[in-house]
Amino acid sequence: MILDDFLVRATLAGVGVALAAAPLGCLxxxxxxxxxxxxxxxxxxxGVALALLLSTSIFAGVLVVxxxxxxxxxxxxxxxxAMDTLLGVMAHSSLALGLVAVSFVSGxxxxxxxxxxxxxxxxxxxxxxxxxxxxxxxxxxxxxxWSRLLTATLxxxxxxxxxxxxxxxxxxxxxxxxxxxxxxxxxxxxxLIAALLIIPAAAARTLSRTPESMVVVAAMIGVAAAVGGLQxxxxxxxxxxxxxxxxxxxxxxxxxxxxxVWRTALRIMAARPERSA
Amino acid sequence: MRLLSIAELDLALGxxxxxxxxxxDLERGEIVTxxxxxxxxxxxxxxxxxxxxxxxxxxxxxxxxxxxGYVPQRLHLDATLPMTVSRLxxxxxxxxxxxxxxxxxxxGVTQQASSQISDLSGGQxxxxxxxxxxxxxxDLLILDEAxxxxxxxxxxxxxxxxxxxxxxLGCAVLMVSHELHVVMRASDRVVCLNRSICxxxxxxxxxxxxxxxxxxxxxxxxxxxxYRHRHARPYLEIAP
Numbered sequence: 001m002i003l004d005d006f007l008v009r010a011t012l013a014g015v016g017v018a019l020a021a022a023p024l025g026c027l028x029x030x031x032x033x034x035x036x037x038x039x040x041x042x043x044x045x046x047g048v049a050l051a052l053l054l055s056t057s058i059f060a061g062v063l064v065v066x067x068x069x070x071x072x073x074x075x076x077x078x079x080x081x082a083m084d085t086l087l088g089v090m091a092h093s094s095l096a097l098g099l100v101a102v103s104f105v106s107g108x109x110x111x112x113x114x115x116x117x118x119x120x121x122x123x124x125x126x127x128x129x130x131x132x133x134x135x136x137x138x139x140x141x142x143x144x145x146w147s148r149l150l151t152a153t154l155x156x157x158x159x160x161x162x163x164x165x166x167x168x169x170x171x172x173x174x175x176x177x178x179x180x181x182x183x184x185x186x187x188x189x190x191x192l193i194a195a196l197l198i199i200p201a202a203a204a205r206t207l208s209r210t211p212e213s214m215v216v217v218a219a220m221i222g223v224a225a226a227v228g229g230l231q232x233x234x235x236x237x238x239x240x241x242x243x244x245x246x247x248x249x250x251x252x253x254x255x256x257x258x259x260x261v262w263r264t265a266l267r268i269m270a271a272r273p274e275r276s277a
Numbered sequence: 278m279r280l281l282s283i284a285e286l287d288l289a290l291g292x293x294x295x296x297x298x299x300x301x302d303l304e305r306g307e308i309v310t311x312x313x314x315x316x317x318x319x320x321x322x323x324x325x326x327x328x329x330x331x332x333x334x335x336x337x338x339x340x341x342x343x344x345x346g347y348v349p350q351r352l353h354l355d356a357t358l359p360m361t362v363s364r365l366x367x368x369x370x371x372x373x374x375x376x377x378x379x380x381x382x383x384x385g386v387t388q389q390a391s392s393q394i395s396d397l398s399g400g401q402x403x404x405x406x407x408x409x410x411x412x413x414x415x416d417l418l419i420l421d422e423a424x425x426x427x428x429x430x431x432x433x434x435x436x437x438x439x440x441x442x443x444x445x446l447g448c449a450v451l452m453v454s455h456e457l458h459v460v461m462r463a464s465d466r467v468v469c470l471n472r473s474i475c476x477x478x479x480x481x482x483x484x485x486x487x488x489x490x491x492x493x494x495x496x497x498x499x500x501x502x503x504y505r506h507r508h509a510r511p512y513l514e515i516a517p
Contacts, residue, residue, distance in 0.1 A: 030358040147369040160329035161347030162369050208359045
């Protein structure tokens with residue numbers, strides 16, 4: 001069967017995560033929540049530790065802790081600390097706490113690197129089912145709430161006047177973020193999940209004229225980075241997760257240059273007097 | 278016919294009473310302007326009407342099926358969000374092309390349908406937001422200092438557009454404004470707000486009331502002179 005090839009499984013896992021990350025990443029970028037994504041992802045290592053200590057599924061542990069983290073940050077925001085300070089405290093303390101907690105897990109030898117940087121080549125059939133299940137759920141949520149999410153992103157009062165509760169949309173976004181963190185853990189690891197959310201969206205910005213086209217372009221860039229990064233890592237024997245993110249960063253740089261050249265060309269064309277007539 | 282009725286409304290933000298014992302009725306088709314100094318609770322009152330803030334006491338009775346169109350004070354569109362005018366008009370609900378064109382025409386922006394929002398001037402963007410609010414054929418149009426950042430000419434044009442819209446749609450208009458001189462002329466009724474309503478009535482009566490003058494620090498001569506001057510050349514002089 002085709003899924004018996006580890007490279008096929010890895011590719012499918014990367015594509016699944018990239019597709020779910022595209023709409024979510026765009027919303028995270030528009031709402032200036034990049035650091036929020038980071039904090040949620042860093043909390044995941046604490047989830048890993050707890051799951052190992054309680055010997056439950058890693059996916060469930062990460063999902064619960066990420067969700068908890070996101071909820072705490074949402075509740076604390078606007079209560080005395082600036083958002084970036086609050087997130088800085090929460091993100092790094094949860095990462096540190098997670099690393100300390102992992103050291104208490106005795107008996108089991110844990111490859112910490114696999115959780116910090118991902119281990120996409122070790123994705124099994126069950127992992128693949130979890131990743132695609134989570135990705136499909138997030139994509140369905142995004143599709144269902146898209147107009148409402150977008151209106152709430154634009155302006156909270158505008159949303160209220162249209163009968164949309166911005167807080168409910170925020171909650172749906174938070175939930176989706178926790179799901180993506182949980183499924184992306186295996187692919188890129190806690191340290192690079194936020195990169196997978198933000199870099200494709202940022203690269204897509206300069207190439208898009210509407211929110212939806214930005215999501216589509218971000219998805220294409222994310223998929224290209226996942227597939228290309230996997231192949232590159234295979235050829236050059238480099239760590240897979242970081243290679244995928246590096247390739248996404250290269251695509252970001254390329255998109256920026258292309259957009260700059262295109263705009264400059266348009267300006268020159270516009271400035272040139274009409275001679276053909 | 279009564280559109281909206283607010284009674285005994287108290288609203289606190291962060292333990293601080295921002296609105297106290299507000300009574301306000303709105304009839305169909307009338308233009309009511311709320312004036313008041315900074316921090317007097319004008320925006321808070323509008324937010325409680327659209328349901329973004331919940332009052333601690335009192336009630337807001339809306340006539341059944343009333344549709345509200347809302348134009349925010351200032352909409353900051355994040356630079357990372359690409360958005361065209363026609364996409365903005367379709368948020369959150371899809372609308373047929375001809376309805377969007379009509380709304381843009383009513384608001385006085387017809388050329389910009391395919392423009393990026395970031396390419397619009399402040400006045401054009403305000404008009405696009407007005408057009409978006411008009412799409413749902415509102416019974417009540419709420420404008421929160423919609424002319425902030427516009428120059429005198431832009432402001433005068435905008436209020437004339439509002440007056441035209443009211444005539445065409447027959448909607449009531451509730452707006453907040455700092456531009457006393459323009460507002461006085463453009464409203465059927467003025468409400469002076471400073472945490473509680475200190476005076477209300479026709480522009481003439483409010484302008485002549487001692488509460489209004491005290492609130493804006495005008496003495497008798499100033500107020501009367503300004504008011505007359507306003508009516509003679511409504512859009513040209515500098516704000517008091």
